Amino acid sequence: MKKLKVAVVGATGAVGEVMLAVLAERRFPATEVVALASERSAGNEVAFGDDELLVQDLAGFDPAGVDIALFSAGGSVSKEYAPRFAAAGAVVIDNSSAFRQDPDVPLVVAEVNPQALRQRPRGIIANPNCSTMQMMVALAPLHRAAGIERINVSTYQSVSGTGRRALEELGRQTAGLLNFHSAEPEVYPVQIAFNVIPHGGDFLDNGYTTEEMKLVWETRRILGDESIAVNATVVRVPVFYGHSEAVWIQTREPLGAARARELLRAAPGVEVVDEPVPGGYPTPVTHASGRDPVYVGRIREDLSQARALNLWIVADNIRKGAALNAVQLAELVAAEA
Numbered sequence: 363m364k365k366l367k368v369a370v371v372g373a374t375g376a377v378g379e380v381m382l383a384v385l386a387e388r389r390f391p392a393t394e395v396v397a398l399a400s401e402r403s404a405g406n407e408v409a410f411g412d413d414e415l416l417v418q419d420l421a422g423f424d425p426a427g428v429d430i431a432l433f434s435a436g437g438s439v440s441k442e443y444a445p446r447f448a449a450a451g452a453v454v455i456d457n458s459s460a461f462r463q464d465p466d467v468p469l470v471v472a473e474v475n476p477q478a479l480r481q482r483p484r485g486i487i488a489n490p491n492c493s494t495m496q497m498m499v500a501l502a503p504l505h506r507a508a509g510i511e512r513i514n515v516s517t518y519q520s521v522s523g524t525g526r527r528a529l530e531e532l533g534r535q536t537a538g539l540l541n542f543h544s545a546e547p548e549v550y551p552v553q554i555a556f557n558v559i560p561h562g563g564d565f566l567d568n569g570y571t572t573e574e575m576k577l578v579w580e581t582r583r584i585l586g587d588e589s590i591a592v593n594a595t596v597v598r599v600p601v602f603y604g605h606s607e608a609v610w611i612q613t614r615e616p617l618g619a620a621r622a623r624e625l626l627r628a629a630p631g632v633e634v635v636d637e638p639v640p641g642g643y644p645t646p647v648t649h650a651s652g653r654d655p656v657y658v659g660r661i662r663e664d665l666s667q668a669r670a671l672n673l674w675i676v677a678d679n680i681r682k683g684a685a686l687n688a689v690q691l692a693e694l695v696a697a698e699a
């Protein structure tokens with residue numbers, strides 16, 4: 363692989379810091395790594411393996427010479443700066459939702475549709491939403507084998523997906539409530555500690571939220587099948603790291619739990635943890651947090667419907683759900699050079 367200059371935009375954020383950690387862990391072939399954030403944190407340092415990088419202000423940074431830029435600083439930053447980095451010659455891998463519906467921007471899960479990233483007329487590749495990401499890693503092998511017709515998913519999403527301020531809010535509210543103080547919601551509309559919130563993103567006219575509709579739109583794009591019916595409910599839970607999903611699928615061809623388990627054991631990026639005993643299933647804390655795989659358990663046939671299965675899918679939303687996939691895409695781009 364050619365040695366490349368890499369920029370991480372949003373390097374001080376919950377995803378950006380893990381992008382840097384994953385680049386270092388996987389020994390990404392970089393000649394130079396640049397950490398960028400807003401002027402608020404310019405001059406601070408962030409960890410890159412055993413080294414520290416000085417954070418630079420994105421607004422004053424000249425992107426000339428950057429080969430690959432990983433963006434995770436929110437949609438408005440991506441909309442403004444990703445095209446500028448691409449115009450300067452960088453391949454942008456964007457973790458925001460800014461370009462995910464753009465037909466000229468491929469939406470890619472490394473294990474599922476890596477071939478799609480070769481067609482990128484805008485020089486931008488979109489990283490899928492974290493909830494869609496882990497669902498795709500687990501469902502793509504089942505879709506290839508039996509054709510998924512319909513998906514019903516309820517998510518149990520950790521607060522890290524909302525960003526650093528949400529991690530702080532859960533910690534602050536939890537400690538406060540245990541010390542008989544009241545919980546003041548700032549990031550979420552209601553208390554998140556010791557609670558669950560059936561809301562992620564913004565409400566749309568159809569009654570669903572943007573986080574729910576991302577599961578619909580992105581699933582169809584990634585699996586390349588507009589006929590797949592997806593029904594989603596997004597719920598935020600008081601977990602720091604790791605999203606869980608209760609997923610029901612109906613397939614065109616019969617599949618069965620045993621065959622699904624077999625397919626998933628052989629699938630890249632998946633680890634099956636499925637023993638019908640207490641603790642014989644993955645959870646964010648016991649399995650996913652800080653780890654790379656997408657864990658699948660509780661695989662069982664729906665007793666009330668033909669060709670239908672239930673699965674429990676858990677992954678670290680910051681790693682596979684964001685930073686790890688972005689770095690895997692960067693590796694695929696680096697391998698082209």
Ligand code: A2P
Pocket residue numbers: 371372373374375376377378398399400401402403404420421434435436439524525526527
């Ligand atoms: P900063 O630390 O300077 O605010 P999170 O999702 O965890 O909240 O992180 C968001 C990331 O995006 C942070 O690194 C943040 O940097 C960065 N960011 C937010 N707004 C801007 C901006 N206008 N320009 C550059 N970086 C930004």
